[in-house]
Amino acid sequence: MKKSSYLLGLTLATVATLGATPALAKGKLNVLCSTDTDWCSLMETRFEAETGVKVSLIRKSSGESYAQLRAERKNPKIDIWWGGTGDPHLQAAAEKLTQVYKPKALPELNDWAQNQAKVSGYRTVGIYAGALGFGYNADLLKAKGLPAPQCWKDLTKPIYKGEVQVANPNSSGTSYTALATFVQIMGEDQAFEFLSNLHKNINQYTKSGSAPIKAAANGETAIGITFIHDIVKQVKKGYPVKAVAPCEGTGYEVGSMSIVKGARHLKEAKMWAEFALRPDIQTLAAEAKAYQVPSNKSATTPDGAPDFSTLKLIDYNFAKYGSAETRQHLLQRWDAEIKSLPR
């Protein structure tokens, strides 16, 4: 698909140059994409087809993306950063790596998406949301004769010893969201007591946030804590995994989009921003097997995605728990009190 349009473009461009008319290209756009590859390329082709803008898109995890924007601060090469968990977008906003832009579609968005924009001083905006939860391998639990856990506190029961996996919050934004969620649900001291109990059941702190549920799908662990949409993805692939929205309530992430400060193709970046917030475009996510909740109220939530209206979502304080201070404090405490505990 892409190659053919590229060839077509090349031929047309050659014809155009020969005819001494200005080139046909309608601008360029460099996109940094932090969602799954499928979704990235879907957005790329749709946008190119609709606007004629030549998109150069690279997929990197949100941590890598943020590191790149920081390193390129003096001379940015990226125009817009689309997708990826909200925290690094907020950090980038706080460091003024991204620029203020109020999309026209802002009023059409869900409150949590508008809130993300407000918190960042309109340097970023929410494009999708995903709730935290855990998934279990039904076959494995059955084989071991264990009941399915329903609440966060179930996970600390001794019967699940060595069966729970979660990422290391130092390396994974997903796991940091979980840490912040526990603190907000239980209060800080109780949360750390909960975590030290949980620690006894943890078999491994993974590096990547979605690794625990992949391990659960493959039967390497029984239970994995991660975002529900990642669990749904494994379910749809046919693995014997079940997703649980914990009974105490849960936190969530707001996947975001930011225009880079000093973008060389600002006009096209703004076009992309408006494009990405349109309900028909957000509805396409399901085609790319992405099961997050779209931020535009009129977009259709993909089949299988968690229904936010029935979830017990906490009032996640993004401003506080996204700030460098709180982050550093919680991570240091986790390192000191949890990580190196004996099991």
Added chain:
Amino acid sequence: MKHSFIPWLILGWIGFLLMPWYLLEDGFWSFIWLTDGYPTDMDYAPAILQGMLAERLWLLPLALPLLLPLRLIPLTKNDPRYSRYLIIAGASGLIYMLVQGFAIGVSGWQFVSLDLLFGELEQQQYGMGYGAVLCGLSFLILLTTGLAASGFLKGDVFVTGSIGLVVTLVGIFVFFPVSQVLFSAFVDNDGSFAPVAFANKLFSDNIWSVSCLSSGYSCGIAWNSLALAISTAFLTTLLGLAFALVVTRTGFRWKKSLRLLTVLPIITPPFVIGLALILLFGRSGVVTQFFADVFNIEPGRWLYGMPGVLFAQVLSFTPISFLVLIGVVEGVSPSMEEASQTLHANRWKTFVNVSLPLMRPGLANAFLLAFIESLADFGNPMVLGGDFEVLSTEIFFAIVGAQNDQGYAAVLAMVLLAFTLSAFFLQRRWLGKKSYTTVTGKAESGAYMGLNDGMKVACYMAALPWAALTVVIYGMIMFGGFVQNWGYDNSFTLQHYTDAFAVGWGDFGVIWEGAAWDSLWTTLSISAIAAPFTALVGLLTAYLLVRQQFKWKDTFEFGTMLSFAIPGTVIGISYILAFNVPPFELTGTGVILIICFVFRNMPVGVRGGIAAMSQLDKSLDEASLTLGANSLMTFRRVILPLLRPAIIAALVYSFVRAITSVSAVIFLVSADHNMATSYIIGLVENGEFGIAIAYCSVLILVMLSVIIGINLAVGQRRLRRTDSISITPTKTSFSAPSLKEKQA
């Protein structure tokens, strides 16, 4: 031509007067500028027009050092002004270029003090382009020619120029970026100097804690890495020796196939071995489940953590030690063993007292290589590490993880660097200045001594199960691309291959529909471009090190070896920091990837070249020189042809290394230049194991065919002799990252 500097001077003038001075936005290979407003369009204008039309007045003084050498044309080389003028012109030109490049950037003056001194600057400038590069090169050669003329290195223009070139390149592409990143260890996230924070990070418990010895708490990252690296190095060296002995000293039937195994780890993309191990020995792995069913052993998770990483690393690196050791074991001269046996030592005694000591350089090299590889390994700890934290992955997550602490990453990088360098120096101490020479010009016809029976059994016991396991694992990898959900739903499918590599026919010819084609083409072309440059720079450096004597040679050698010891993640980040802004603006291009590979893999070319060149008798060069050839001609006509095995090794190794390297590349890929490994990581992150494995299988096959192809194309060097012992075993030399010491 009367003076050898004239062509270089002309090049400088071309750079100044004709070529576009600044970097072209359309890319290095694009020639749109020729028809698109050149020379007056300021994007494409040469320096002289930039200076006169765009008021970039600071470029005009560059004409002075280009004018000065013109005065020398009527003079002879013996004139004292000759060398003096050239040195002045070259040095001042280079210095001026650097100063203006760093002082003025995309937003005018780069330093606040300059703003205060001269007032704000309206003009800006971008990265150096063709013109600037040519000018710089010209100044450099003028300088080195001048130095040669003043008696430097016996006045050898070629050698002085080569040293100057290598020093400049290594300076720009190794020292400059690495110093940037190490410097960031001393500053906090806001960029202000913070020595206390540095000390805290350097001595933190995270790195150095030893509490695992006394309690259930976990140990520091540094100790983890060190323990892992030493165990890996020890085991791989032992296993490698067993393999080498089986191949050279026994009548084992499938020796050729064993040799083939050596190629495997080098052409294996990262992650794959780890993934295959999970499917075999993970909790739901085939082997584990078998033991659970038959012997009722509770499936465990021992694979995740140090045992698993060690297992994977030994699996990956054993063939490398085998490769290093086989040459050495073959090289041990049978006549010495014969002598020992004639003096009534039995085979065991001979082996322990004669053969083994003679293998010392090889054992040390194998150990050192595995040690360094293990420290820098990123893929295996990533997949199998579990809670077991090592330096290489922690560096990565310190930068991209939730901590975003570049300073901490730099501190960890320093620790890692310290380990590698100490290993390097220890190895040199241990080898000392003893002579290990066994390959001499003297004719010898002895047969190798066989192993005694006990040792034979021991070697078989160690090597053969291991070889079988390797075969099983690679079988799994090839098979993994053809099943639905690897490890869970093992029904046959071609879906992964069609997703990645579908090809169709359209109105304009072939359409590469598969998702992987883009990154595959980029990877292949970039690796193919990088390989010859790596070989060239590497062998040139080796030539200088072996054949020339000059001051600071040890420092020079150390500098060229440094990049081998630096972990990929550090290289990646340092390249972004150093090369994102003028004067060397390279990010987002394919050139940065090429340069990264060239200087990262150069040490291998250097080592291979040194090893090969030490074996060539110096009298060959001398003969050539006596017959009136200069050193350039000698290098080209005498040394290079004799170095064919080393050239193949450097070419193949750098090509393959470029394809499989991952940690450095993650930060350097861009939308238009995406590499296969970084694409595969995305797939692995998303759990698309099927496509990832299919892609890896294709990469393995591509690399294998390239290795065979290059071997056939370059061929073997022709030495008119019939000795039974070849000087370097060409069969094995193509892939050896052989850190062979000079055997003298």
